[in-house]
Amino acid sequence: MRVLIVYATRGGTAAKAASLLGSYFSDVKICNLEKTKPDPKFYDVIIFGSGIRFGTIYKPLMTWMDMYWDAVRPKLKGVFICNALMNEAPKILRENFSLELRNSCVIAESLGGEFDIETLTASERVMLKLRKKELVSGEVRDFVPCLQPDRIRAFAEAMLEAMDEKKIFDS
Ligand SMILES: Cc1cc2nc3c(=O)[nH]c(=O)nc-3n(C[C@H](O)[C@H](O)[C@H](O)COP(=O)(O)O)c2cc1C
Numbered sequence: 001m002r003v004l005i006v007y008a009t010r011g012g013t014a015a016k017a018a019s020l021l022g023s024y025f026s027d028v029k030i031c032n033l034e035k036t037k038p039d040p041k042f043y044d045v046i047i048f049g050s051g052i053r054f055g056t057i058y059k060p061l062m063t064w065m066d067m068y069w070d071a072v073r074p075k076l077k078g079v080f081i082c083n084a085l086m087n088e089a090p091k092i093l094r095e096n097f098s099l100e101l102r103n104s105c106v107i108a109e110s111l112g113g114e115f116d117i118e119t120l121t122a123s124e125r126v127m128l129k130l131r132k133k134e135l136v137s138g139e140v141r142d143f144v145p146c147l148q149p150d151r152i153r154a155f156a157e158a159m160l161e162a163m164d165e166k167k168i169f170d171s
Pocket of ligand 1: 015
């Protein structure tokens with residue numbers, strides 16, 4: 001197997017993003033880190049990502065990175081987040097991933113975000129309101145309530161180009 005995509009999600013967006021990203025590769029395994037923690041040593045290319053709540057990636061991704069960073073470090077890799085406020089994405093990436101990690105990735109990007117207020121628990125709604133009233137009312141100018149296919153395509157293309165350069169063939 002050439003490409004491993006792992007993700008952590010609460011609302012399902014990072015799972016959708018992982019699946020859409022996966023559609024650009026032919027030899028790919030996609031894993032929800034809540035269910036399984038695959039060993040990256042069996043793969044040539046690693047893509048990892050997480051949804052964002054309160055500016056922070058989710059625990060399953062943190063745990064997997066703690067377990068496997070030494071194995072991930074030398075691989076061709078890319079990192080994504082799924083978050084709603086695109087103008088916050090650079091800061092979120094900076095605060096959650098070290099400079100070394102970001103610099104060693106082919107690409108580090110937000111792929112957009114979405115959430116359905118109806119599916120949130122009462123306490124999550126309260127937390128969300130505390131986090132940003134605008135997220136709920138949709139008043140934020142650059143609020144993006146959906147995944148961004150253009151960004152997903154650009155992410156996949158950057159990875160495929162880097163694979164091509166390194167002669168890692170996706171078949
Ligand atoms: C409780 C809560 C807190 C959130 N906090 C942030 C935030 O700090 N910054 C942001 O850009 N988006 C925030 N969002 C939006 C999420 O990042 C967005 O819903 C994303 O798609 C979640 O990914 P997931 O569905 O894979 O869990 C928040 C959403 C919820 C429900």
